[in-house]
Amino acid sequence: MSQKLTSPNEDYAKWYNEIVYRADLAAQSPVRGCIIIKPYGYEIWEGIKASLDRRFKETGHQNAYFPLFIPQSYLKREAEHVEGFSPELAVVTVAGGKELEEPLVVRPTSETVIGEAFSQWIQSWRDLPLLLNQWANVVRWELRTRPFLRTTEFLWQEGHTAHATHDEAEEETLRMLDVYAAMAIEDAAIPVIRGLKSNVERFAGALRTYSIEAMMGDGKALQSGTSHNLGQNFAKAFDIKYLNKANELEYCWTTSWGLSTRMVGAVIMAHGDEVGLRLPPKLAPYQVVLVPVYKTEEERSRVLEVLHRLAAQLKAAGVRLHLDDREETPGFKFNDWEMRGVPVRLELGPKDLEKNSVVLARRDILGKEGKRFVPQDGVVQAIHDLLAEVQANLLAQATQFRDSRIHDVNSYDQLKQAIEASGWARGYWAGSDDDERRIKEETGATLRNFPLEGQPEDGVCFYTGKRGGGRVALFAKAY
């Protein structure tokens, strides 16, 4: 059995692909660049989705659904927007056996249709703010695809809001960025850096774009969520206007923000190790897997009886679990579920029956150190605690890893060294768009964002030597 996973240190891309398929997260689809998301992978997405959806509702948003097809002319109304998206559009020109009068674009994002709707729905300042979200699939004909990280069709949510003033829109943009960061940190156990995107990386048609950037196990950055202040660009293109209290017609200020199934890729790459996936308990489809150990048929039935009882207790306590009663050996199951990233394993065998105990083993600490014996009547509490520990430890490990690879740089040479060492470079920045592009060409690193936290004193730009107005930039190679 060719069971050993490729080591991430040996070939990270291969390791990633193997995990995706072997952990049963996804399958290849018959269509180039698309994937079939299998139940185990989809449940991780559902966890992300549930967390975000709850947070969206808490911040006053409502869900709606807009059509998959967008009249081609809509895309053209916002100049920068078309330009940004036209190369990657899928367009329907024939339907019902006939050439369409106007081709329909399969949405790459929905600013345009939603903008058109907003223009009809918003008339008064009393209609504002309008806070909507939609869960949807979108299509972007990318040249190079990778499972979850970049697929031709992907699932995401896109929030779209309209406000009376620039400041309210900006506030919303940042609020939703914070929602993303909270989900990433609290649920996915992935530390992220919130920041402003550079002009070069800004969303087509936005005034300002913000992102959360996460570090993957190979030191590359992954933009895991984006939030745009669209200014009045789309309001002007789609005529989204309202009457203010002084009875004057004004353009709205709109925002949009999205987070996609790419986040599943982030979870894989932020936590995975040489054994396989390591899922944060809050997002794990199974938080606990129960593995019976027995010799005889008689032992089997006694062990399973206890396991069913414990499973019922755990379920009642809200724990997601799976009782693995396949006829494989325990050792096989241990390895199988470790590869699939289940945070906690509960073993129960004849010896435990005698002592009324169980063995708990944690995925984040392999081997003996990660195992402990607990009495059966304390299992629910013990698992509850253990899940919290694993969750916290994954975040701590990812944070430590990330921080150890962020290097403060004072010169271009230092940036090159940091990037060369598979890390991120952080330094004062006063360069131009062209400077930024040049760095990308020469080093492969892009300006990920200008971090929002910890705005420091003014400093000297590491690239141009100019005083930089206190702006710190983060450079990294990215997915």
Place this chain on the structure above:
RNA sequence: CGGGGCGUGGCGCAGUCCGGCUAGCGCGCUUCGUUCGGGUCGAAGAGGUCGUGGGUUCAAAUCCCGCCGCCCCGACCA
């Protein structure tokens, strides 16, 4: 779009250069037995239009021509 690789049972591959007889191997699958606290072992089975179309030949997975598809690496992107 440029570079590289691949298409042979469910998966991973060998066989292709140098045509040849019932197309092999590992894993998985089914059944029986055995084992079971870190990837048990054994036996018996099931399963293949060799991507596709054409050509050469007594004979094609293998040679020739065309087509299709996928994967990987780079430039665009959440």
